[in-house]
Amino acid sequence: MEPEVTIKRRKSRQIHVGSVPVGGDAPISVQSMTNTDTCDVDATVAQIRALEGVGADIVRVSVPTMDAAEAFGKIRKQVSLPLVADIHYDYKIALKVADEGADCLRINPGNIGREDRVRAVIESARDHGVPIRIGVNAGSLEKELQRKYGEPTSDALVESALRHAEILDRYDFQDFKVSVKASNVFMTLQAYRKLASQIEQPLHLGVTEAGTFRSGTVKSSVALGGLLMEGIGDTIRVSLAADPVEEIRVGFDILKSLNLRKKGVNIIACPSCSRQNFDVIKTVNELEARLEDINESVDLAVIGCLVNGPGEAREVDVGLTGGTPNNLSYADGQKSHHIKSENLVDELERMVRAKVARQREDEEKGVILRSE
Ligand code: SF4
Structure with a gap:
């Protein structure tokens, strides 16, 4: 029998999203994101439970408003899976969800604005013992980087991620993970490869706007599979324009195909x-x-x-x-x-x-x- 190939994983610093370790020698976790209206607490709780039912390790919930932050608190009380609160720009929402029991804040420090607000969010994360995810996306690069590079490139994604990371570093906050997602497979591969050699934090892998169930599965399998085979990646999210439950199933199938997780x-x-x-x-x-x-x-x-x-x-x-x-x-x-x-x-x-x-x-x- 062909000897089993063992993938040598990049050694990353370990953080914890709730009870789930991410990075280091922890199993590669599989996550998805709810697509219900967060203010609809019952629907969001039902979807999180459905994701739990198919083995999700972590679930991300979008928190676009203060009302959604209130709802997030109610959702948090009704489910046991670790929840990442997805926030853009508004530091007050970040502070609120941290108080409401978020297990991780997805917010890019460079987008928060004034220094005192950045500090408040970082200190809140530290006080609550929750990590931050820096989530860089080719579709929402800073204007300055868009001008510098002319178009999204892997170097632009990495520069953006490192800028955000430097802010956290300035406050001696090391418990973070990073994603640099593009919808282009080659750009995604290159961005993660470059970033992997420059930071010690765990990497959250994903191809953004990957597409429908079929094309998104193929793109994610190629990009994430390539990186995982190189030992890069500590947690994954397969983005599909489909039921999030399918994202979890496909995520586990990718890991199973590489003998990185055995489940089901x-x-x-x-x-x-x-x-x-x-x-x-x-x-x-x-x-x-x-x-x-x-x-x-x-x-x-x-x-x-x-x-x-x-x-x-x-x-x-x-x-x-x-x-x-x-x-x-x-x-x-x-x-x-x-x-x-x-x-x-x-x-x-x-x-x-x-x-x-x-x-x-x-x-x-x-x-x-x-x-x-
Ligand atoms: S495809 Fe299946 S049925 Fe056809 S020869 Fe191969 S094993 Fe047999």
Whole structure:
């Protein structure tokens, strides 16, 4: 078997967003952002819970007004996930949400304005023990940098980020993370690469305005995948013009594909062709929907025929190879039993859930043994 490639991660300083460590040797966290009206507390709480349901580590909530800041406080009390308050310019909103229990402030210090206001926000973050995220975006670069560079470039993004970082540094505030997002994949890659060698803080990766579910997923996978393979990135957000729940799913899929996080059922499936002994596409789509609630790491291979079936099925927790007259299942790398095509979805679901139950039992035994 091909030896597993280990990605050597850039060593960053660790910060905490609520209970979630970001940077250092912490698992790469996956986050999304609500797209409800923040003042609609019930809708926003429901969306945060939906994101929690699919495994989100952190959720960002936009706080454009003082009314939204009030609502943020109410939301904070009803959910357990760490919340990042997204603020632009208005330092009073930043102070308010820090008091209301925000776990991180996304605000660019250079945009706050007067020095006393900058100081007030930084001191408030320090007093509450919350980090700041500097979020630089190619679409909203400072006018001065737009003039200097003529158009958004990776150097302009990095210069902007470093300017904001220098302000925090001046106040000896080191608990921050930084993003330098562009909608262009190459600009994003270059900006993060350049920034990674210039600061020690964790990096929040993302491609901004990435697009629809399909094109956004592709762009994010290429850009974030490239950076993550180079060891760059401590937390990720996949931006999609789609349900935020999908952002979390795609984020985890990117990390799973690089063995950086293991969460949920990893389905390996052949694309199918006329050799298939059952309808591969229909089967895997049904299985994906049925197994969505599982957070444990399970590898499941569903392969249409004997050409590649046994080879793949033997390497995973639960495997299936199409065959005539019946398909053959594998459990933990060993041949298990034959399954008729009409029973495939039910039976493979049962086998995956049985595997999860065994994993949980082993974990409990391990906990008991460790505590003895
Ligand atoms: S594994 Fe078999 S069914 Fe699947 S694509 Fe390959 S040849 Fe076709």
